[in-house]
Amino acid sequence: MGLDHLLLLAAIQGITEFIPVSSSGHLQLVHGLTAFPDHGLAVDVALHAGTLLAVMAYFNRDVRLMLVGARDIVRRQPSAPAHLVRVLVIASLPVLLAGATLVVLGVTDALRKPEIVAWASIIFAIPLWLADRRHATRSSDIKASEGRDVQTISPRHALIIGLAQMLALIPGASRAGVTIMTGLYLDFDRTQAARFSMLLAMPVIGAFALVGLVDLVQAGALEALGTALVAGLLAALFAFATIHVFLKMTRKIGLLPFVIYRIGLGIGLLVALA
Secondary structure, eight states, X not given: OXXXXXXXXXXXXXXXXXXXXXXXXXXXXXXXXXXXOOOHHHHHHHHHHHHXXXXXXXXXXXXXXXXXXXXXXXXTOOOHHHHXXXXXXXXXXXXXXXXXXXXXXXXXXXXXXXXHHHHHHHHTHHHHHHHHHHHHHTHHHHHHXXXXXXXXXXXXXXXXXXXXXXXXXXXXXXXXXXXXXXXXXXXXXHHHHHHHHHHHHHHHHHHHHHHHHHHHHHHTOOTTHHHXXXXXHHHHHHHHHHHHHHHHHHHHTTTHHHHHHHHXXXXXXXXXXO
16 A cells, blocks of 8 residues: 555545544545555554544543543442543444444445435535534523533433434534534534534444454454554544644634535535536
8 A cells, every 4th residue: 555545544534533524435435536445444443543542632631531430430429520421321322333233234335335425415514504503693692501511411412412423324424513513403512512522433433443453353354554553643643633623613713614615525526426
C-alpha cells in the first residue's frame, strides 16, 4: 500500500469520524470512485483504533471519570461518574444490537453503494440544518435550561440519542451527525451535543475495533501490522486535531458549513453516477 493511499485513508477516517459527515461513507467512496485497492481488515481496524485513541486522549478527564464510574457501579455507590457510565451504556446498546443484527442477516454489503451514500448525505443534512437553526433561535432558553448537559443527561434522553444513532448504520447518514442533531432537538447546546456524541463514539468504535481484531487473529492475517500501525497513528493525529477545531467551530459558526458540504457532496455524487 502506497503512502498516498495510507495518508488519504487516515485523513478521511480521522477528519470525518467526529464531524457530522459520514466517515464510513467517505471510506467506501475511496474504493468506489478511485483505483486504490481495498485496504484490508488490518488497516481498517487500525484506522478505527487510531480515532478511538484520539478521542480518549482529548477527553482524558472524562475517561478517568468513566473509570471511577465503573468502579462505583461495581460497588453500588451512586455518583455522577456512575451516572455518566450508565447513560453511555444506555445510548450505546441500540446501535450495537442493530449493527450485530445486520451482520448476522448479511445485509451490510447491500448498503455499501455510492447511491446510498449520496442520498443519505443529502437527506440527513436537512434535519441537521433544521436542528441547528432551532438551536440558534432558542440559544438563550437552552443556556438557562436544566438537565441538558453531559453530566446530567437523563436516561430517557440518552435512549433517544441511542435510538437515533442506529440511523448511522446507513452509509452517508453520519453517526456524529444524527447524534448531534438529536441532542440539539433535545435542547442541548452545540458544544454539549458534540461532546456527548464524541463520548458515545468510544464504545461504538471500541466494539468495532475489537470485533475486527478478533477476526484478524482468527484469520491469521497479521502480515500488514506495520502498515496498519502507521495508518492508526496518522488517523489519531488527524482525529485529535479535528476534534479540537470542530468544537471551536460549533461554538462560533454552527453546523451550516457541514450541511452545505453534505448536500454538495450528495449532489456531486449523483451527477457523477448518472
